[in-house]
Amino acid sequence: MTKPSVDCAYLLGQLEALLAIDSPTSFTDTAVRYCSRELKRLGLTPEITRRGAIRAVSQGGRRHGARAIVSHLDTLGAQVKAIKPNGRLELVPIGHWSARFAEGARANVYGSRGILRGTILPLKASGHTFNDEIDSQPSGWAFVELRIDAVTGDAAGTAALGVEIGDIVAIDPMPEFSDSGFINSRHLDDKAGVAVMLATIEAFQRSQASTPVDIHWLFTVAEEVGVGASSVISPEIASLVAVDNGTTAPGQNSSEFGVTLCMADQSGPFDYHLTRKLAQLCADNAIPFQKDVFRYYRSDSASAVEAGHDIRAAVVAFGVDASHGYERIHRDALTSLADLLMAYVTSPVEIARDANDLAGIESFTRQPSAQG
Template identity: 50%
Template sequence: MSCVRIDESYLIHQLKELLSIPSPSGYSDQVVHYVGSQLEALGIEFEVTRRGSIRATLPGKQNTLDRAVTVHLDTLGAMVRRLKDNGKLAVTPIGSWSSRFAEGGRVTIFTQSGPRRGTVLPLKASGHAWGDAVDELPVTWDHVELRVDEICRNREDLTANGFDVGDTIAFDALPEITENGFINARHLDDKAGAAIVLSAAKVLVESDMALPVDCHLIFTIFEEIGFGASADVYADVSEMVVVDLAPVAPDQNASEYAVTIAMKDQTGPFDYHLSQKLVTLCRDCDIDFQKDVFRYYRSDAASAIEAGHDVRTALVGFGVDASHGYERTHLSSLTATARLMVEYIRSDPTFKQDPKRWASLKEFPHQPDREIIRIKT
């Protein structure tokens, strides 16, 4: 098999651009417009759902065995919960993440009168004022507040300056890319995934590769709050690969320098046959990969299955250290994931009978069973 190369300069450019556009769940219109403009530049046709998900199509030789590659454009964030008497803002998280990682974050507050700036701080933020008590605060969203960069001494000042309950709060991504390939930023989940999918699409378009079946590129906007792909999968999609982060930690097998193929997450195992196919593609094309199991993790695959879509699902991830915090990955992991997506999109369907709503038992596949692996005694 002739394996492809990824345009790393394009990948990095897309990642930087995506990270510069705030898109907490519920406030993603601008990043949808940006991704749409990049698909247009590549000549890829797409449509936008009412809520803003993008469904693009790379046409293949036939459109009866459709596949999909899915990423999400929304990120973690916060929302104003209350205007406080001290002139600061109480906040509530958007998405599931710890206030520990919000502390010290520079933010934009999107008010009806325009964007404003501020910083999220613990209630006791100064050692000079509180002494050792700064180390005794619990780690909860009730123990942080948002200091706004406006003259606001009380609740009335906040109101006069346009702040209100329900204002969306976006945390600065603060990206830094080192010369040796390390990428540090908030929101690599899943802006890096979007950059990977755009980079894979660029290779396929510019090389004019003949694809065996239609592939839909799905960009969801509500993954961080649990239902990203619930309404965005085409009815005729038989298999879907989700691109998201792979958490790197001492008790995990994921790597910052490879693509990780998830075999299971907290919602259960991924499709056996599709996952094994991805492993085979990595081996055939000499793509560095790991396999892992994620215990505290769900993705767009879960929301699609829970919504009732009869689709085979798999999950691949770029390795991320300190996920849902100030995250880090390496360019080699993004490149490996992009290469795998190119090989997957141009590969044959996993099963030829999958376009059928129902199949006979004769058509249904086999997994390795005990007759194959039994040890003779």
């Protein structure tokens, strides 16, 4: 059977729709509802955990030894730390990102009486007032504040608007899709990964593809704070592939084109056999790819392994420039990833013993050995 082509227009349309939904960690209900509706429209039956992680299963030839694909719906953001005497808001970040990328951002403040608009500014924002001090002031969350677009000049006035400590602040993505294929936006990590998964599912359903084992399509809601896929892995899953961003910074081997295979992150190396299978699938299907190692990086796969799940884990990535800032990707990486996922979920199972929790040494895997 000819491998079905991924619908690029559908993929980009899903990315655009997802970017329009505010979903910083702990504020993901709307994104969960959107994704669940789309999965149901595509013919799957989504199941939702208490906190909002999604699982939808495509039945294959066998239940045990299932494969899982995961991406995360949550993004970076901020919370109100304090209402300042001048009526502006002190912030703390949701997830790990620099305040220098927050400066100048437009944002939604989700208060008890509705949504308020505002701008995140450095404390010294006017060159006409502070002259060269605007360039010499430190960078950090203690040195920015959120200016609300409402009539208020003191803490009492802001509180009267329904703003409270702990309120969620969602940062505008400001997406731009260029004719050259580049996409600039905040929150491409990991809205782009979710769009890749939905496009893969669309192609999978359209082609009525068959798989040797069940495929679990997973969408998590707390990856940016380290929780990730720690609690959404069911016992029948043998392998997990996370779809996330790679970093195209100096000193890295990632690219904004093709697939980037993450060989290791700060949690350690990913599964030897699974990562090599993914590389071989790229080679066999003429999918351009490169490998990389990330020192300051975590993913859904790392969270699952660290939570104690005995699964093979890997990460496949789209290269992102300026990750956790104002990010840029290219649609080529997204379609390449979807092609790889389709090849992976329909590929034969090489390690049959993975269907069992425990098995004898006779069927155990082998790696190259200098000892013969």
